[in-house]
Amino acid sequence: MKNNNYEDFISTISHELRTPLTSIRGFSQTMLSSWDKLDDESKKKFLNIIVEQSNRLINLVENMLSVTKLQNTKDNLIYKEVSVKPVVDTITTIIKNQYKDKTFDINIDKSVPPVLADKDKFQQILTNLIENAAKYGDENSTISIKAYLSEETVIIKIINQGPEIPKDCYEKIFHKFSRIDNPLTRKVQGSGLGLYITKNLTEKMGGKISVKSENRLTTFELCLPCANIEKQARDKCRQ
Ligand SMILES: Nc1ncnc2c1ncn2[C@@H]1O[C@H](COP(=O)(O)OP(=O)(O)OP(=O)(O)O)[C@@H](O)[C@H]1O
Ligand SMILES: [Mg+2]
Structure with a gap:
């Protein structure tokens, strides 16, 4: 690393x-x-x-x-209700054009409510994750993007087939400028900033991100609070 x-x-x-x-x-x-x-x-x-x-x-x-x-703590995010599917569709269309050998399998559960997020930042998070899946995924493989609701959280999973991320790197890949030193990473370009930014933005928006990489399948799991729950919480605070 x-x-x-x-x-x-x-x-x-x-x-x-x-x-x-x-x-x-x-x-x-x-x-x-x-x-x-x-x-x-x-x-x-x-x-x-x-x-x-x-x-x-x-x-x-x-x-x-x-x-x-x-690094600037005053970085203000503009929170809005953001629908997951249109954002995933737009980003996938752009990335598909760049990685023509990949197939994208999108499965957004109908029950998924909007998330409470800054739309631009949410887009940036998904761009980084979906781009990584395409960039580090096996040639001609399928990238699967799923979203479902679990209690009060929207879970978005981005899964690709390809070289695994070793367990001892699960945390380090989210650090600034961190890239795994392997033949694949040496072959494809990158600055090692994408996941650092992704994790920071996710946490700023009250979410979580984690990775699991086993049997040549890498899954990034993004959890974000759904909009209506947050709204209810805010309403309660006002009372
Ligand atoms: N889906 C994935 N499969 C395998 N390795 C991955 C995957 N996503 C990230 N990695 C590893 O984690 C490292 C860090 O990813 P990150 O997105 O932060 O940087 P990057 O892709 O190298 O550069 P960029 O700043 O352009 O995103 C990558 O260099 C790669 O080694
Ligand atoms: Mg990246």
Whole structure:
């Protein structure tokens, strides 16, 4: 397990920023210089790559900004009732486009009420978790996203098939800049910030997150308070 220091962080971030930027510049330059020689199919392919790489940059910058903001205790969250399914559907559509070999099996129980959350942060949490499942999952495998209600909590599970996370890393992967040092992590890019931010935001919103990785199945379990219970509690406080 690598637990990087500040200099490692700067070099990781620079690398993470440079890769998509180089790719965006390369494909744009090719299109500009060879516009008349390229057929429509190739132009479309190149533009898709530019969009995908821009999305990667946006996610990375969002994560980096969150790290700075997390240290600021005044980081105000805007709580609203947020329906789980539309958020899962939107994120999955974006990630599917980036990881075309993966199948996404979404199963949101009809009884699942909205969660009380900051919508942007909830989106960021799910983006990090679903992206990890796609990024570290086996080629051509299925990622399963389930949600159900358990007492007063909405449980969301993101399950992928792939290399296991060793038990002694269950906690460390949620630390800042932590990545598991294995051939898979060396092959795929990442800054080790995603889960740190995810755990922080989840806990700020009164939720919990945990991981279990056995028999080549990794499950991240996200628990968030459902909206109406929180509302009832707030109403009670006002009385
Ligand atoms: N679904 C998963 N299956 C296997 N390993 C995982 C999974 N999710 C996370 N990991 C491991 O935990 C580490 C930390 O994940 P985290 O999302 O914080 O960082 P990252 O994916 O490396 O980078 P990024 O900041 O871009 O998200 C990863 O580097 C990887 O080793
Ligand atoms: Mg990640």
